[in-house]
Amino acid sequence: MITQDNFNIEYIDPIEEQQIDKFVCDEMGRQIHRYIKGMSGSKAMMLKFEEKLSTLSVPEKEEAIARYIDLNRKVLNGLDFKLVLTRAMANYTDTFSYLLELVNNKRKMVYYLHRIQDKYIQYHEVFEENGKFGIKDHKGEILVHPEYEFLRTPYIYVDDLTLMPIIAEKNGKLGLILPDRNDTVVADFIYDDISLRDEYPYFEAIKDGVTGFIDRNGEFHIGTGD
Numbered sequence: 473m474i475t476q477d478n479f480n481i482e483y484i485d486p487i488e489e490q491q492i493d494k495f496v497c498d499e500m501g502r503q504i505h506r507y508i509k510g511m512s513g514s515k516a517m518m519l520k521f522e523e524k525l526s527t528l529s530v531p532e533k534e535e536a537i538a539r540y541i542d543l544n545r546k547v548l549n550g551l552d553f554k555l556v557l558t559r560a561m562a563n564y565t566d567t568f569s570y571l572l573e574l575v576n577n578k579r580k581m582v583y584y585l586h587r588i589q590d591k592y593i594q595y596h597e598v599f600e601e602n603g604k605f606g607i608k609d610h611k612g613e614i615l616v617h618p619e620y621e622f623l624r625t626p627y628i629y630v631d632d633l634t635l636m637p638i639i640a641e642k643n644g645k646l647g648l649i650l651p652d653r654n655d656t657v658v659a660d661f662i663y664d665d666i667s668l669r670d671e672y673p674y675f676e677a678i679k680d681g682v683t684g685f686i687d688r689n690g691e692f693h694i695g696t697g698d
Contacts, residue, residue: 495560615651659690
């Protein structure tokens with residue numbers, strides 16, 4: 473509870489908070505841009521990703537970037553959140569003295585650093601229950617129920633921010649499901665093997681001795697995957 477006595481210690485200006493959130497989000501988007509470029513992604517891939525982000529509100533961008541980071545965790549390698557925050561503060565402030573005041577305010581720095589980590593580091597985890605596997609989000613809420621003998625999360629680059637299927641095994645057969653809290657089946661459990669590719673159509677599969685590819689809609693295609 474904020475009182476007159478603790479006002480200077482506890483109070484955070486909502487406009488300041490809103491604007492710093494926005495500028496932090498811009499910085500995180502640039503970090504992903506650099507990551508895609510560094511991992512030899514094409515310019516078209518970068519533009520498509522950024523075009524998709526540009527249509528979202530700041531909270532939606534934060535959620536999309538957090539999901540991207542969860543599936544591409546190397547994007548944070550070498551990233552200093554203090555530097556991200558300082559750049560965001562520099563964009564927010566209109567004088568150097570005000571920037572120094574913010575950066576030297578340890579309480580605010582700690583507050584915003586925790587805020588950044590809470591928004592962008594939202595890792596899922598695989599868990600086991602009665603010998604079966606499921607997936608929980610960063611809050612511990614179930615994304616995939618523990619009903620599967622095997623799960624593999626798709627750690628791949630997806631430039632359109634769509635929810636990617638997960639490779640799952642049930643009754644000795646493999647299929648694809650969505651981590652959408654409903655275990656929506658994308659590809660039926662009829663495959664002897666499914667492996668992950670780093671480009672579309674993303675999934676290579678074997679069914680009854682025949683090798684082919686599964687697209688994100690669950691359609692099986694025999695061919696080269698091009």
